[in-house]
Amino acid sequence: MTVRVNGKVVTPSGVIRQGCVEVRGGRISAVAEYPAVRDGHWVVPGFVDMHTHGGGGHTFTTGDADQARAAAAFHLRHGTTSLLASLVSAPFDLMRSATTAFAPLVSDGVLAGIHFEGPYLSAARCGAQNPEFLRDPSTDELDELIKLGDGSVRMVTLAPERPGALEAIGVLTRHGVVAAVGHTDATYEQTVAAVAAGANVGTHLFNGMRPVHHREPGPVVALLTAPNVVCELVADGVHLHQGTLTFATGTAGPERCALITDAMAAAGMPDGEYELGGQAVTVTDGEARLARDGAIAGSTLTMDAALRNAVAAGVPVPDAVRMVSTTPALAIGLGAEVGALQPGLRADLVVLDDDLRVVRVMRGGDWIE
Structure with missing residues (x-):
């Protein structure tokens, strides 16, 4: 199953303001621009x-x-x-x-x-x-x-x-x-x-x-x-x-x-x-x-x-x-x-609101409830 997390994605090279992190099999499979996103939450590495x-x-x-x-x-x-x-x-x-x-x-x-x-x-x-x-x-x-x-x-x-x-x-x-x-x-x-x-x-x-x-x-x-x-x-x-x-x-x-x-x-x-x-x-x-x-x-x-x-x-x-x-x-x-949102790395990420407060946490492709 593929999971997509959309928002302002922070990568080692900068911020993708309209971005998407794609997760498959517990790993990051892709990080890319996603024009459908409109000023979503911050998406940062765990x-x-x-x-x-x-x-x-x-x-x-x-x-x-x-x-x-x-x-x-x-x-x-x-x-x-x-x-x-x-x-x-x-x-x-x-x-x-x-x-x-x-x-x-x-x-x-x-x-x-x-x-x-x-x-x-x-x-x-x-x-x-x-x-x-x-x-x-x-x-x-x-x-x-x-x-x-x-x-x-x-x-x-x-x-x-x-x-x-x-x-x-x-x-x-x-x-x-x-x-x-x-x-x-x-x-x-x-x-x-x-x-x-x-x-x-x-x-x-x-x-x-x-x-x-x-x-x-x-x-x-x-x-x-x-x-x-x-x-x-x-x-x-x-x-x-x-x-x-x-x-x-x-x-x-x-x-x-x-x-x-x-x-x-x-x-x-x-x-x-x-x-x-x-x-x-x-x-x-x-x-x-x-x-x-x-x-x-x-x-x-x-x-x-x-x-x-x-x-x-x-x-x-x-x-x-x-x-x-x-x-x-x-x-x-x-x-x-x-440590980074890059393809091939373990899918560890944190979704933050505009005040940089935790909304959701993913570790190894699984959401932490």
């Missing part, structure tokens, strides 16, 4: 969230498969058709058990992979990461996790100034795992060395990083100016000022900036008390902060809201769509399967 810790009252950080399924289902309703399950710094036993629990979900397509944000991070820039679990990178640990995951471990965030970090980046890149720089007090030179070793993602740029100084540009400038690095940006109005968001986008371009949620379990839930990596989190007016010191503790963001916020900040719709779909898909090695 969102790809490469950094999220949970949502809808459910978390990825405990390594519980049922929680992971529920969190992924919550984000799917907000248009996220592919996501990495992000864990936070934890003992190695939890990292192993989470890998074992999540690998079948990756095989089943519920998750696009696993992201370990830590524990190889800077104590000085740990943010909401639990300092009790921080340690130097271990190639033995990484080798074991990669083998155990059998392709499900897709990204690891580490601080390049920690002893053994460059060797760890080498292990990750040799196995096709994305090495990301984050929660770091590295100098500019140390960050450049990490990029030269194979790191190609900046984890939530600006946040959890040594700030820019005119005599020590630090990791932010090194990552923004590296032509092969994709920079994550949290467009929730808390992590970044709108001016910072548009500055980064203007500097690196939408092809190197990926919007993420960095969401925790409280996304889509009422204000109140929550938990992240064994630490108490208080959510007030949708803003998540550690109870002990007020550090930002992830977000309550969804990808559709991130898209709206970026557009409200001045990012053109086609660029913002690239930042929530195409760029993150390419960054984590999924670009041949998802």
